[in-house]
Amino acid sequence: MQPSNLQTTKPPRLDSAALSVALSQFTGTEQWYRHPLNRRMLYTDGVQYLAENGGQQGAYWVLDKVALEICPLLDSKKQAFGALSLTVNPDQTAVMIVTDGNDQLLLRREMRYTDLQNGEWRFYLIEEGDHRVMLLPSEY
Template sequence: MATLTHADLKQFTGAGQWFRHSLMRSMVYTEGVQYLAETGGAYWLVDKVATLQLEPKVKAEDFQSWTLKVAQDRTAVLTCDDGNGNVVHSETIDWTDFPLDEVELWVEGNVILLPSEH
């Protein structure tokens, strides 16, 4: 697996190519998110964000900011807020090998994207 860095993710601006989520067919994601999933071994994160759209409280938000924060013991916390700091979902991940200490994804409507791709 290649090394994933924050600088790699910042390269992605705008959305040139879209990928349809395999489980949540109404959801699409950008090439930056595809790169994150492939290079960072984080398809599970994209799946989590996409499938949590089934939760009424999450789905009610037209804009969502998802943050994964990884602790040194490899546990993590995944949080979704409405962009104004109002948390609509939060959960602990017991273990992850995700290579970054933190990453943010946005959901706008039915699109998952990196903030730099907005």
């Protein structure tokens, strides 16, 4: 016997403005999260919130991109600090730019599609002991 009207309802996706407001509320972190594929990479509550609430299915791909491409790049260039800007356009294309924080370009990647909400999403990547920490500017 199968349930007839059993549906799982997912809360509606936050729009860009609501996600931006929610992220601006993070001013520190109560918990550190470790990336499963790059154990040196830690991230904050605010970054975890974006990963859970960005896009239709979450935006964990952003964390994977940072863990597997950007952190190793910063390490190879001996950069203690990186500024990441992810701009999502209305046509759902995106551009990811990493600088040294002083407008020195370290990486630029164009993406043909993402379901992350439109807007400009910013993150910092800082070296903290043996770890690389990804955080929101408001958490810095």
